[in-house]
Amino acid sequence: MNAPTLQPRDDMGSGFPTLLRKELLRFWKVGFQTIAAPVLTALLYLLVFAHVLEGRVHVYGTIPYTAFLIPGLMMMSMLQNAFANPSSSLIQSRITGNLVFVLLPPLSHKQIFWAYLLAAIARGLAVGLCVWIVALFFIPLPPHNVLWVLAFAVMSCGIMGTLGMIAGLWSEKFDQLAAFQNFLIMPATFLSGVFYSIHTLPAFWQSVSHWNPIFYTIDGFRYGFFSVSDVSPWRSLAVVTGVFLALSLYALRLLASGYKLRN
Template identity: 65%
Template sequence: MHEARLLGFRTLLYKEVLRFWKVSFQTVAAPVLNAILYLLIFSHVLERHVTVYGEIAYTTFLVPGLVMMSLLQNSFANSSSSLIQSKITGNIIFVLLPPLSHREFYAAYVIASVARGLFVGCGVLLVSLPFVSLPITSPGWILAFAVLGGGLLASLGVIAGIWADKFDQLAAFQNFLIMPLTMLSGVFYSIHTLPQVWQEISHINPFFFMIDGFRYGFFGQSDVSPWLSLTVVSVSFVLLAVLTLAMLARGYKLRA
């Protein structure tokens, strides 16, 4: 039974990775292009007018934020779109029939989603290199926040995919929750440029800690302590993972 479940986990993981990789022009290349357009537009407008942390050029500051934003959004999109499509087309039954535990089900979707996020993030980083000279101060911090952030958004994507009954509901989840939290997380600015009240509001946005901690890995500077960011992101990931596993264990909106 253990080997059968392990085989089922590997098969589901392979299916989810293959699902986005077979259409990588849409799932990987298109998000990379979107991020580069952000970079070109914002750098052209603000490069000569804004410096961050005293000496870092705005374009250089912007790149890690765009990398992490793309990673997070695509981690969410992968798990959420896969589940909602399976539910609407009815083929979710073929995922639920094998002897998979809810933990293996969760792990397969999250790992595949993090993989897509990392592919997109690396693509954005590589395409950005001709435009900036980007230092890398602490690769460990970069990897830690990339994996934890991707896992957190992948978990949120599983929750959204389970909860939503149609694409409109999933689009609302993304447009009214994921997008605002991402855009207001400090991707395009340092929160120290904001009025004090908005700085305080930013500190209740977990996306801010993901972006800020990830950026610390490049510059060795951040708006808050990277240890605080790591704590907030880790706790948020654990809480979401527990919630997602509880929903899967109950078969919420998946099993009749």
Template identity: 45%
Template sequence: MGITRQMGARRFGRWNWLGLYELARREVMRFLSVWTQTVLAPLVTAGLFLAVFALAIGPSRGDVMGVPFLHFLAPGILTMTVIQNAFANASSSLMVAKVQGNIVDTLMPPLSAAELVIGYVTGAVARGVLVAVSTGIVMVVGLGVPLAHPFVALAFTILGAALLGGLGLIAAILAEKFDHMAAITNFIVTPLAFLSGTFYSIEGLPGWLQAASHMNPVFYLIDGVRFGVIGVSDSSPALGFAVAAAATAAVLALSWYWFRTGYRLKA
């Protein structure tokens, strides 16, 4: 006599590992198939940022927090590049599926809301880490930037990619067309990246701006990567990791809830 499966139980078990693997693989292959746009272009952009700053103010700029200006700048540009690409990977994948009407191909398979979120965010993290590693190699070899705590830098990089990957899912769920997505990118993501200590130390800001910067989770990501690379930071790395982890958990939880309820995803 066969064993009756409990109502609501899936024949795949608690986790559909095969489905999760295939979704994550699809997201990774999606950006690798156009690597010149998704990996090479961010590397060139980061290099241009460093070149412009080096030519414009590098020779006349003194040390910042006890290190050469370009060494201080490099981790900020690396982190900014990572989070922008992680956001773009998750948001564009889901947004294209919604606009083209093939989101059903993702929602219909036996994948839970948690598995969908993990699959999409895995692609964002993979792209972010790949961009970080390629950019980091150029910075270390080309500029002689040190690596004081490489595993700390890697941990903050992964956390940042996960945070912005989740934020990309939220943006794609809310947006109804590409104009909406462009507005979110231009008015939310870009200011968060640029006004978070990427190009400067917040120690030189007025008190109220310092307080505002400490409310920005991206500041802690950049500050954490900076500590991992050059060994100095504006705030405690432990505090930064806790704040960034809490923000990431909140963003992923909201993404999970909207996938679970089908908010703006199901007709």
């Protein structure tokens, strides 16, 4: 009788928990750099903008500018860190050669995808939660609808985690990954309404903002705190979900084909 051959499994068994634990510990063990540093950056933004504009700018009628700013800073921090986790992990593993330890076990491309994605979401949510806790020392900001907050937080981190995987697979050097972040992620984030409502922009730039998917992540996230937003939260959720599904299918296709993984 022939011995059975090992095939990659499509369920969440096998080496999936180990890979997920590795990716979680990867950022958790250096939490001072991966969590505390982004929180400090968000705090500096809050101190500067709140000091300059508090009392001069009111958004959505009566909402103080500091309160308006906090959800935007939370989402910006979550997006940037969710992107950084899988992108830096993949490119470091490829350059140092230890990616072979991920490819050798009987892991399916779906298991690899979900391990990197869940770790990215976990890091993004951890940073966002810490920013919110620190912001409570400045102004009370209880969410009006926790479900909307969680939905947009998870889906938005999922988008950037998936995009981080794509960037990590595409980039061959650290400067290519830095270009991806500096010329795509950073401008899209800063021009998405973190520091302002798009209704304060001229009509042309309002139209441009509607083509930026990051705008919908922040606007929908704000709706969970204030129950008001620039566009319908259902529209924002539909856009965010569609972008997440499209990027996920593309990332799964790259992983299934072994794109730049076996070079």
